[in-house]
Amino acid sequence: MIIIKNLINKFLFIFGYRISKINNTGLLVKIHKYKDYEEYKKTQIYYNKQKIDKIWADENTLKIISDFLKANIDSEQIKGLCHGSRNGFEQNYFNKEINNSKVIGTDISETATNYENSIIHDFHDERKEWINNFDFIYTNSLDQSYDPQKALNVWLDQIKKNRFIIIEHSDQHGVISSGKMDPFGVETNFFPYLLTEWFGHSISIKIIKNIKSNKNNAPVFLFIIKKNF
Numbered sequence: 001m002i003i004i005k006n007l008i009n010k011f012l013f014i015f016g017y018r019i020s021k022i023n024n025t026g027l028l029v030k031i032h033k034y035k036d037y038e039e040y041k042k043t044q045i046y047y048n049k050q051k052i053d054k055i056w057a058d059e060n061t062l063k064i065i066s067d068f069l070k071a072n073i074d075s076e077q078i079k080g081l082c083h084g085s086r087n088g089f090e091q092n093y094f095n096k097e098i099n100n101s102k103v104i105g106t107d108i109s110e111t112a113t114n115y116e117n118s119i120i121h122d123f124h125d126e127r128k129e130w131i132n133n134f135d136f137i138y139t140n141s142l143d144q145s146y147d148p149q150k151a152l153n154v155w156l157d158q159i160k161k162n163r164f165i166i167i168e169h170s171d172q173h174g175v176i177s178s179g180k181m182d183p184f185g186v187e188t189n190f191f192p193y194l195l196t197e198w199f200g201h202s203i204s205i206k207i208i209k210n211i212k213s214n215k216n217n218a219p220v221f222l223f224i225i226k227k228n229f
Contacts, residue, residue, distance in 0.1 A: 055086075
């Protein structure tokens with residue numbers, strides 16, 4: 001079924017269209033509830049291993065992010081975190097693309113130790129040595145959060161003032177896709193309002209729209225969150 005959908009999408013893209021899921025639930029935000037933290041952790045580790053060789057990030061999108069960072073961060077060394085990076089593709093791309101950068105990735109699964117520049121870490125948790133330490137955080141895995149507001153609060157503490165959290169978001173991160181594997185779903189057009197409700201004037205938001213090069217030209221939105229104070 002997925003193969004047929006992909007073939008149809010390739011044809012439809014010629015005319016500017018694609019097949020996408022329709023949210024007829026009336027919900028703009030959804031968070032799956034686990035019975036406890038252990039269920040959440042076991043679930044995330046299980047699906048990490050099931051998808052260990054799959055890569056959501058694409059070079060086209062990461063190049064746009066790299067160019068933005070190089071243009072907006074004046075620093076001898078750009079330090080970054082990629083949360084939920086699974087097999088390390090994201091951080092290793094940034095390290096190659098951005099001269100003199102130091103970017104590491106995190107994942108809740110112990111499989112992180114098998115990949116370059118990756119460490120085992122639950123991105124909801126604080127680490128004192130990371131406070132005000134990074135120039136940027138990138139993720140396409142906020143949908144894997146059981147408490148996205150908590151996660152983003154921790155991430156805002158991890159970056160310096162006037163630095164950036166970059167969240168990659170698509171229709172695959174919406175309400176319809178929310179469930180046990182990916183607990184957090186939010187509709188793209190509502191996400192900026194949700195961020196503003198959570199963080200108010202402490203952040204500024206820039207949105208960049210792009211087309212993914214590895215997902216049948218699917219549209220993707222980069223929410224670039226600047227830490228004001």
